[in-house]
Amino acid sequence: MRFELDDDQRDLAAALEGLLGAADPVGAARAWASGDHGPGLRLWSRLTDLGVPSLATEAGPVEVAIAFEALGRHAVPGPWVEAAAYLPLALGHELEGVATVALPPLVPYALDADVADHVYVGSTPAGSVGERVGSVDPTRHLFPVAGEGAVDDAAFDLAVLAVSAQLLGAGERILTDSVAYVKQRRQFGREIGSYQAIKHRLADVRIALDFARPLVLGAALGAVPASAAKVATSDAAYLASRTGLQVHGAIGYTRELDLSLWLTKVRALVTAWGTPAHHRQRVLASLVDADGGR
Known part of the structure; x- marks a missing residue:
């Protein structure tokens, strides 16, 4: 089966882009990473006006995947998975302002609780917010919160789909920037992109992302488990980040290079909303259940 976006979905993608x-x-x-939330909150307001927080309840998983791929491709900061994927579905309605949630132990910290208007544990408002803990991604401000709340399975799967789409978008951006870089960086009198070893590395990333994309769309359509999309996009985006770092050389290790935003985000998202091991176990369990336990 070949899946294509309809006109409304293409319009959404174009509007976001x-x-x-x-x-x-x-x-x-x-x-945002430095603690100045002003520009990020203004961007949050513009995306809210476009209807991103309401997609989970008023549109569908495909639209959520489209939106979060764009958010990942542009490294948009803030607790978008929490506020626009998990909470609207778990609560049954969109929340005003910025919202975040923790779901211990899989989601042990509430992202950006310091700037959120609403902080939840599951579907229950959090009792208190603790001191910030560190993250490999400086744009992700993590906070322990007090309280208990049940996990909404359908909302959790939508959040996993959203993270998967973010990873796909981030991987695509890293690949695009890496290809552009190897076309203009010269060594020994020629573009480094002309060397077969670099071509092969970038081609491997292209293949990995192309294989991951159908799983994201399949998960959005309910044809495959969201965990399968998370595993595939985690692997593909991580390969993109490693390859991007390698082809950029020493400059790739600097925070001044915008590439660092996506490298650290990918590293954080790989384990966000469940580690790859957790999601592989979920995929295995779903296959065993489908086979009747044989």
Whole structure:
């Protein structure tokens, strides 16, 4: 079966790309990392006006996947998975303002609880917010919260789909920037992109992302488990980040290079909303159940 986006979905993708392409999300991400939430909150407001937080309840998983791939491709900061994927479905309605949630032990910390208007544990408002803990991604501000709440399975799977789409978008951005770099970086009198070893590495990333994309769409359509999409996109985006770092050489290790925003985000998202091992176990369990336990 070949799946294609309909006109409304293509319009959503184009609108998001147009908004984010002109909004300096990289600047907002860098400011967010430093503790200045102003640019990120203004971007949050613009995306809210576009209807991103209501997609989970008023559109569907495909639209959620489209939106989160764009958020990942542009490194948009903030607790979007929590506020626009998990909580609207778990609570049955969209929340005003910025919202975040923790689901211990799989999601042990509430992302950006310091700036959120609503902080939940499961579907229950959190009792208190603790001191910030570190993250490999400086744009992710993690906080322990007090309280107990049950996990909504359908909302959790939608959040996993959203993270998967973010990883896909981030991987695509890293690949795009890496290809552009190897075309202009010269060594020994020729573009480094002309060397077979680099071509093969980038081609491997292209193949991995192309194999992951159908699983994201399949999960959005309910044809495959969301965990399968998370495993595939985690592997593909991590390969993209390693390859991007290698082809950029020493400059790839610097925070001044925008590439660092996606490298650290991928590293954090790989284990966010369940580790790869957890999701592989879920896929295995679903296969065993489908086979009747044989």
